[in-house]
Amino acid sequence: MAKIIIAGGSGMLGKELRKKLVSENHEVVILSRNKSICKQSSDHIYWNPEKQWIDPNVFVSTDVLINLCGSNISQGRWTSQRKKELLESRIIPIHFLVDVFKRHQIRIPKILQASAIGIYGRQDIESVDESTRVSSTDFLSNLCLQWEKSGTLLRPYCDQLSLVRIGVVLDKQEGMLAKIASTSGFKFIACFGKGRETLSWISGTDFCNIVSKLIDVVEIPNIINLVSPHWTTYSSFYLQLKHFFKVPFLLRLPEFLGKWIFGEMFVLLNYNQKVKSKNLTNMNYQFIHPSLEDFLKK
Numbered sequence: 001m002a003k004i005i006i007a008g009g010s011g012m013l014g015k016e017l018r019k020k021l022v023s024e025n026h027e028v029v030i031l032s033r034n035k036s037i038c039k040q041s042s043d044h045i046y047w048n049p050e051k052q053w054i055d056p057n058v059f060v061s062t063d064v065l066i067n068l069c070g071s072n073i074s075q076g077r078w079t080s081q082r083k084k085e086l087l088e089s090r091i092i093p094i095h096f097l098v099d100v101f102k103r104h105q106i107r108i109p110k111i112l113q114a115s116a117i118g119i120y121g122r123q124d125i126e127s128v129d130e131s132t133r134v135s136s137t138d139f140l141s142n143l144c145l146q147w148e149k150s151g152t153l154l155r156p157y158c159d160q161l162s163l164v165r166i167g168v169v170l171d172k173q174e175g176m177l178a179k180i181a182s183t184s185g186f187k188f189i190a191c192f193g194k195g196r197e198t199l200s201w202i203s204g205t206d207f208c209n210i211v212s213k214l215i216d217v218v219e220i221p222n223i224i225n226l227v228s229p230h231w232t233t234y235s236s237f238y239l240q241l242k243h244f245f246k247v248p249f250l251l252r253l254p255e256f257l258g259k260w261i262f263g264e265m266f267v268l269l270n271y272n273q274k275v276k277s278k279n280l281t282n283m284n285y286q287f288i289h290p291s292l293e294d295f296l297k298k
């Protein structure tokens, strides 16, 4: 049994992870800025990185810190103010943690710092893996680069640090799938463009299982991609969803309409990425949902 702190653990990924880790008898503490959740639930502890507030005693005897903090990139139009929020919600908590660890001489054995496969940018031809050189090619890749650069500042305060580059996490109840499902009530699923672009994804179950495995293994990789071994094209993705939600048709909308509705954030709906995970292969991780078909069936 380990003591695990999940900073930013009140969101979609943190909630599932907390359930999984508690079921494995770990002691889980969630750091959240939400005072009412913290009052209701004894394993949620209030902190506020912007206001520099935390009780440092929360870190006593902590074995693993998982930092998932970051405002949701699919919420709100990407105005310059929103872009600033997306960046600051990721780097301010890291800088605050570094500051607290330094001031109180805290050392955590293992830190898993969230990042995203957005760091690879849009990849029109090649597939990428953890050894691929990354550079700033658009807003998402630049955001992730700055996020990871801040993440590495945690290294002096832990024995092992892993930057966990997460793919699009599919969950039947929340996130991207839930948003798509909301149009299925109208007997169609809305989709954009020709659908040739590829989506690199992972199921919520595999995400939680892999994090659990990273907690247990003796040595964690410096960087790890969390993606299923089979990426999918958007056209296949939408077709499979059409069958899954039992809707009669797909409503294919022109790209210009998507750009008009979502602005720059439209890239999230057709970001072309073929991401592989060499390190998951090396860990010999057996996926519960290796393909989209498996995920929708089980």
Ligand SMILES: NC(=O)c1ccc[n+]([C@@H]2O[C@H](COP(=O)([O-])OP(=O)(O)OC[C@H]3O[C@@H](n4cnc5c(N)ncnc54)[C@H](OP(=O)(O)O)[C@@H]3O)[C@@H](O)[C@H]2O)c1
Pocket (backbone or CB within 6 Å): 008, 009, 010, 011, 012, 013, 014, 031, 032, 033, 034, 049, 050, 068, 069, 070, 071, 072, 073, 088, 089, 090, 093, 114, 115, 116, 117, 166, 167, 168, 169, 170, 175
């Ligand atoms: N879901 C995906 O498909 C996916 C894919 C790739 C990467 N990721 C990354 O994984 C992380 C977790 O994703 P998620 O889907 O669980 O996100 P989520 O549901 O939006 O939850 C994000 C969490 O971050 C915390 N947070 C937000 N703004 C913050 C701020 N300014 N300061 C401190 N904490 C803040 C929130 O905690 P409180 O409000 O309780 O403080 C919340 O629990 C995010 O960093 C996300 O970018 C997710």
